[in-house]
Each structure stands twice: as C-alpha cells, then as structure tokens.
Amino acid sequence: MSHFNHRAIWAIYRFELHRFSRTLLTGLLVPVITTSLYFVVFGGAIGSRMTQIDGIPYAAFIVPGLIMMSMFTESIFNASFGIYMPKFSGTIYELLSAPISAGETVIAYVGAAATKSLIVGLIILATAHLFVDVNVMHPFAMIAFMVLIAVSFCLFGFILGIWAQSFEQLQVIPLLLIMPMTFLGGAFYSIHMLAEPWRTITLFNPIVYLISGFRWTFFGRGDVGIEYSLLFITAMLLVCLAVIGWMFKTGYRLKK
Amino acid sequence: MASIITVSGLTKNYASGFQALKGVDLEIEEGEIFALLGPNGAGKTTMISIICGNVRASGGSVTVAGHDIVRNYRESRAAIGLVPQELHTDAFERVIDTVRFSRGLFGKPRNDAYIEKVLRDLSLWDKRHNKMLELSGGMKRRVMIAKALSHEPRVLFLDEPTAGVDVELRRDMWKLIGELRQTGVTIILTTHYIEEAEEMADRVGVINKGELILVEDKTALMKKLGRKTLTVTLSDRLHALPPELSEWNLSLNGEGCEIEYVFDTQAERTGVSSLLRRLGDLGIGYKDLNTQQSSLEDIFVSLVHQEKAA
Numbered sequence: 001m002s003h004f005n006h007r008a009i010w011a012i013y014r015f016e017l018h019r020f021s022r023t024l025l026t027g028l029l030v031p032v033i034t035t036s037l038y039f040v041v042f043g044g045a046i047g048s049r050m051t052q053i054d055g056i057p058y059a060a061f062i063v064p065g066l067i068m069m070s071m072f073t074e075s076i077f078n079a080s081f082g083i084y085m086p087k088f089s090g091t092i093y094e095l096l097s098a099p100i101s102a103g104e105t106v107i108a109y110v111g112a113a114a115t116k117s118l119i120v121g122l123i124i125l126a127t128a129h130l131f132v133d134v135n136v137m138h139p140f141a142m143i144a145f146m147v148l149i150a151v152s153f154c155l156f157g158f159i160l161g162i163w164a165q166s167f168e169q170l171q172v173i174p175l176l177l178i179m180p181m182t183f184l185g186g187a188f189y190s191i192h193m194l195a196e197p198w199r200t201i202t203l204f205n206p207i208v209y210l211i212s213g214f215r216w217t218f219f220g221r222g223d224v225g226i227e228y229s230l231l232f233i234t235a236m237l238l239v240c241l242a243v244i245g246w247m248f249k250t251g252y253r254l255k256k
Numbered sequence: 257m258a259s260i261i262t263v264s265g266l267t268k269n270y271a272s273g274f275q276a277l278k279g280v281d282l283e284i285e286e287g288e289i290f291a292l293l294g295p296n297g298a299g300k301t302t303m304i305s306i307i308c309g310n311v312r313a314s315g316g317s318v319t320v321a322g323h324d325i326v327r328n329y330r331e332s333r334a335a336i337g338l339v340p341q342e343l344h345t346d347a348f349e350r351v352i353d354t355v356r357f358s359r360g361l362f363g364k365p366r367n368d369a370y371i372e373k374v375l376r377d378l379s380l381w382d383k384r385h386n387k388m389l390e391l392s393g394g395m396k397r398r399v400m401i402a403k404a405l406s407h408e409p410r411v412l413f414l415d416e417p418t419a420g421v422d423v424e425l426r427r428d429m430w431k432l433i434g435e436l437r438q439t440g441v442t443i444i445l446t447t448h449y450i451e452e453a454e455e456m457a458d459r460v461g462v463i464n465k466g467e468l469i470l471v472e473d474k475t476a477l478m479k480k481l482g483r484k485t486l487t488v489t490l491s492d493r494l495h496a497l498p499p500e501l502s503e504w505n506l507s508l509n510g511e512g513c514e515i516e517y518v519f520d521t522q523a524e525r526t527g528v529s530s531l532l533r534r535l536g537d538l539g540i541g542y543k544d545l546n547t548q549q550s551s552l553e554d555i556f557v558s559l560v561h562q563e564k565a566a
Contacts, residue, residue: 099330
C-alpha cells in the first residue's frame, strides 16, 4: 500500500467542505454584503467625487483589491481553522495515526480551504458586476492568479494553524498583520497616488505586488510590472511549502 | 504464535528532559489480548502513541505486521486501530459520517455493509444519524471504537478503555472486547484497573517509570507471584497475639476471632503447618481454615513497591 492515499485526501476534503457547508449562509452572505457595502461607501459616496485612476473609473478600480482582500482573509482563516481545530479538540490523533503523508495532508486541507476561498472570490466578482461594469482583460490569467493566491494564502494559514496554540494567536496575524498590509497595499488606491517617501516604503509591502498583479489581469496594467507580481507570489508559495515541509519533518507542534 | 508487534530498545525523551521510556523490548502475539499495566505516568500512553505514529521515538525500533513504523508507516499504520484515552470527537458530525471518514482516512474504499456491521455490533446503528454532541460519554467511546475498527485493523489499541466509565458500561466494554477477540483482532489495552487485566488479558506487562518490569502469561503470573492469605477462624476470642506467634507476622482481625497469615505459595516452607502446630501447642483452638489467592492488584502493588525500594 505504498501508494498515494487518494481516499484519505478525499475524506479530509469532503470533511472540510462539509464543515464550511454548516455555515453556508454566513459564509456566502457575508462576502456579498461586505462587497455591497464597499461599493456603496467607496464606489458611490467617495468614488463619485473622484476622477478616474489610471483611466479606470474608481468603482471598477477597487474590484480586484476587494476580491484580493477577501481572499487573503478567507484563505488564512479557513486553512488555519482547518488544522487548528483538530489540534484544539484532540481529533488530530486520528490524522497522525493514519497512513497519510505530509504532502497528502497538505493537499487535502489546503485544497479544501482554497476551494472555499475561490468560491468567495468569484461571488465577490459576481456581486461587483451588479454595481459596476468590470471587463476582465485576461480572464484565464485572472483565474490562474486567484488559484495561486488562494493556494499560497491557504498554505500560509495552514502554517498559522499549526503554529497557533490559542484562538488569540490564530487571529493575531490576519488581523494585525495581513489586514493593515492589505489596506496599505493599494487595495483601494494606486500607489502612484502616494507622496514620497511613502511610495517607496510601500514597495517593501509584498501585498502591493499581489494586488497589482491581480489588477493587471483586469485592466492590463498595475502599479508594478506583472513579472514582479508573479515573482512575489511564487516566492511566497515556495517559502510556505518549505516551512510546512520543515514543520512535518520535525513534527513541530504536531508530534512530540 | 507469530508476533504481530515487535518493540526493541524503545526509548523516549521528551523535550522537558523527562525520560518516558527507557529501552523497552516487547513482543505481542497475533490474536492475543495483552494488558499493559502501570501507574499514571509510567509510559503506557507514550509507548502506544509511538507505535501508532502520534509521538516520535527517541531511539529503538518498532515493527507492526512486519513493517517498520517509520520506514513503512503506511503499511504499519493501516494495520492499527487506535482508541485514545480521551474522548476526542467532532461535535457536529453525524456518527455514520465520522466512521466513514475514518475508513477513508485509512485508505479503504467505501463499504457500507461493513460499516453497518461495526455499528450494529457496537449498538450504534440506531444512533447513526445522531450528531456526536448528542451522545452520552459511553456512546462516544463506542463511536471511537467504531472509528478505530472502520478500516478492519489487525491490531486494536485501547488506551484506558474504561477510565471514567460506570460499572455497567465497563462490563459491556469487557464483553465487547471479548467478542472482538473472537474475530481474530489482536488487542492491546492499557489500564490501571487491575481488575480489567485480570478479567480479560492473556498476558500482562507491567510498566513502571518507563521500564517494562515484567511480561508474563496472566495465569502463570498469578500463580508464580501469587500470595495466599490463610484465615484461621478461632474458637475463642483472643485479646492480643501471644508473643510466641510473632515470627509469622500475623494480624488479628474480626474482633479477635480471626488470625490472618499471608504466605508465598512458591516458598520452600510456607510456614502453614508450623503455624498450625504452634497454635496447637499454645492451646489456641480453631474451627475453620480458609486460604485465598491474592489478586493481580496485590502482585502489582508489590512489584511497583519493590521497584521503588530498589
């Protein structure tokens, strides 16, 4: 039986999606409502007083940023809870005693969390369409980018879930690090609108590259070149994979 | 019989510096019920956790059904079902879903007929659509056993199966374990209830402070290490034991009507006949004699006690 345990992956994947389905209403309604609120506030109230940004109407300009922001938080929360809960409730004993490799475990948990995060991203895109005309210039690149983002942030969430030893620790990184970095990362503005030195400082924020890259798939241009965006997202993916590999190898906070 | 689990030189040092296992060697035979006895913190759970994959060994090796637990972990783990000590369940899952999940996790194709059989055997079939949080503690324990059996393991580990379980349920659990054994599953249970080992086990291992201090066939163990208590019921009440009887280390019970003498059945001179002769010499009459085999509990306490003294 030294082969790939695809049944275990499927079992975990289904278990996780079933967990999400228990909170289906809030899980799907919240992004719709949040997006609508952003459009009313930023798109309607503020956007009407703003000129276009880089030739794009403000309401359309914030769509990629909104999708990214929700996908960042969704991915981190879903993936970190997915692995933190078994640790917290003790059911992790079964996972650790099962004939499943580290790779299979990650595929199952991260795959399920990324699936949900993708669904949320697409729902926000659909909701945005109700408020504003958004033409996606590179639809395949957009989907590919969303998949990359979902997987990378779910891997990051998975790391947090293994690292966290309390619910507070579970929340602290997304709320105190990712959220501010996203707001300052050009979700709602172009970094060209910033004065120096802030514009240069902002370039040290990796989120800038991710949002800019995603915006490129919509409008064919971003704050930075698309190649830098791809470089950053690939780097993030690889770093997360390396950290997870190390965690499983050493049993960090999983096995004594 | 062939051994299904081989533990050799197993050691475990926790990061805190605590040495939980100090070089344990053990062979478990296929089809037996093996009871691992020991006080709290002796290393029982650590040993099980290493064999099942929840804890890493610091040294030594383990094979399960011929597969090394590190190199061939897929094969070794597939052969094992584990029921941990604590009741860890997914509160919102339905009984049948959580059992099916376990089967899938262990790489087995879906088999509704088998799952139904397991649930029926454990009297869980009627509860299959209940959520875990709706079940009583005893029922949850059964579900955990069902999960462990869901992938048709050859070895079942029961870590303290009856800890915190009421007397009736404990009887049920014993019956259940007896039935499982009929199916050919090897069962390893840990307990600190000696009664449990005495009731069910074929062999007993005693672990204390990370060392396996004894592994023995249960009946042989009880015979070998067994002590007997001789109770002499006196015709007339004694107020105190006469000094002439001091060499036997007796105790006077039953308001002076009974003399109790504990002796080792294996000793060359048990001291029984000389005691009775001395009683006759002293003119102490008796109307009844009764001997009683000591329980595994007494054996256990004396073993652990010797360890401490050593």
